[in-house]
Amino acid sequence: MNERISVTIVEGPLGPSTTEPPANAGAWIVFEGIVRPYEDDRPLAALVYEAYEPMTTGELRRLAQATMMTHGLLTIAVEHSTGRVAVGETSFRLSIGALHRAEAIEAAEDFISAMKKGVPIWKTREFA
């Protein structure tokens, strides 16, 4: 198991970030996805996320590993909710440590974009 990669699936909303930048990092980026109060102009109450474990964790880890290799990252930590996450709460967090800014930011975009296309996680809207 590679300690530089961590993947956590959490029931309900994510708590505050507890990850720390690694020793040699020059760049540290924390991206959070938050449930917005509106979708298509309709007021939302919550999003309900569904995972397919252990495949979801497996695919997130595989993607984290590929992203780390491609961009030469130092660390990558992924946290994602399952179940109900209310408006204003955090459902996703990606924390990346890298030597330089450029690769950290590109890696964040690449990871999230690939996750949204291919990782088995689904959401259902719960309107207010």
Add this chain to the structure above:
Amino acid sequence: MNERISVTIVEGPLGPSTTEPPANAGAWIVFEGIVRPYEDDRPLAALVYEAYEPMTTGELRRLAQATMMTHGLLTIAVEHSTGRVAVGETSFRLSIGALHRAEAIEAAEDFISAMKKGVPIWKTREFA
């Protein structure tokens, strides 16, 4: 004064982040620049930053405003150190709130890239 934009110059290293995502945000990104232990393979003790106030704050604010307009951000907060920042400490933090991921990440890259080219801040290396 626009409360959605904040610019702070801090003497010495930055403390922990205290900014919070705005009410409607779907994406929240916090980028931190940390002083690396090596530059060009030589062990570093610290970076010493120099600003030219009030121009530095003025240019950071102007850049924040332009970045917010270009990318349609909700909020943008910039924190930058002056003076000595030791290895492992944080010298720069950019916090962006946006409706969606794409504009938040692009805005972070654009802001930092432009800052490094044009904002009057200088650093001097203090080798170990």
Add this chain to the structure above:
Amino acid sequence: MRVSVLLFGPQATLAGTRSIEVDVATDSPTATDILTALQEAAPALTGSLTSSRLAINHEFAAHDQIVQPGDEVALIGMVSGG
């Protein structure tokens, strides 16, 4: 052979079920055979199948991968993480 395919998210909603049985004319169906059979078994899924992949035992399957009896088969499509 009869294969049970797990459905999730919007595809479960579209099909009105979280698990669908498909009949295939062979005893060693490939992932592609299952996807083709799904089109007939659940026409509501047709539009989303081209952007979906089959997982066999929690791993994405190659097109020509054979489904064995007892395998856990799932349709992975219309994902929306983040």
Add this chain to the structure above:
Amino acid sequence: MRVSVLLFGPQATLAGTRSIEVDVATDSPTATDILTALQEAAPALTGSLTSSRLAINHEFAAHDQIVQPGDEVALIGMVSGG
């Protein structure tokens, strides 16, 4: 006219001073006139001047902007924030 130009960071190090006096042949020099005069006054800066801008009273100056007596003039180049 004699104009004092503030230097910072690596350019202050290169020139060996944090403020340099330049003499210009006119009483209403432009920002470009000052940059040209800096090349002669501090040859060590030559390589970095093309990527530098002049600030007048804490605002970046246009090339043809006139420096008035009493203005605070600064050379902004080789910046390295972040």
